[in-house]
Amino acid sequence: MSPTKAVIVPGNGAGNVEQCNWYGWANKQLNKTPDMTCLLKNMPDPVTARESIWLPFMEKELQCDEDTVIIGHSSGAAAAMRYAETHKVFAIVLVGAYTSDLGDENERESGYFNRPWQWEKIKGNCRHIVQFGSTDDPFLPWGEQQAVADGLGSQLHKYTDRGHFQNTHFPELIRVIHKIKETD
Template structure:
């Protein structure tokens, strides 16, 4: 399992990442949770080489990507196999933010056929009140990826910025279901 944080100074030391890492390790899951280089700008030219050359996921790896971390998972899956991706507050365009526009993740068109073909599943968590990634963007991403979509209320951007969120039991349960093979569709 690989945990990838978002940009703007996020890290795997904040929000619900320590909880998720601790709970997964208690289940016997090996977890890689490292702060990626260039965590402020979150540029693809640093994140993808770090992911492929340092972290080195393979067809047995599940990535949990928060916000821009989901972008890294999807771009990686365009070229290489994964077991699956959990995209939390994920998106597929810059949502009007200059920091996102300059990240490099949107410089080329997405190959959604490859993203889907290179993994067994994609699950998506998105809150209807996300202040950074509009809900309609999440719905578009769901259509593009064929994800299992978990629409939530009151979760904002799932702990980013001033929001306090140090647990995420819904995500943990979805991961448990996938790892045990007892997945059920939510939407």
């Protein structure tokens, strides 16, 4: 069985997600994939990205389920990980993932970082876990990204020159989704 849906969960502060970073481009590419639909919607509470608002939205509005690949960028990666602690999903693809509030008040208010990560539950609820990270990310120390990889045993794609993955195209992401789709 292969996934039938991909959902892109953006980072906080993304504004109109269709026009931000690689989100709109990736959405178009994935919607060209046979037997797959991709969803990309502006999130409620887009600045603070509160877990208490985003996770119910992912469940009820985006309908993330066992046939879904959740692609989470930055705070969207934190949301994908927390969602996978309590929901079965086909896969999570984490872009710029991290484990703490980084000493930032807005991140603290989001609610994702107020308790330990349940790595084993996440692994048990996902058939595939892929992670993209870059050592030159201006927002996320490499140690944070490596801690996610260590906790999840993710298939890690490590770069030295991609920053916070705010480019307009992301072909490696599309290749990974296609590979996930083909291998199951």
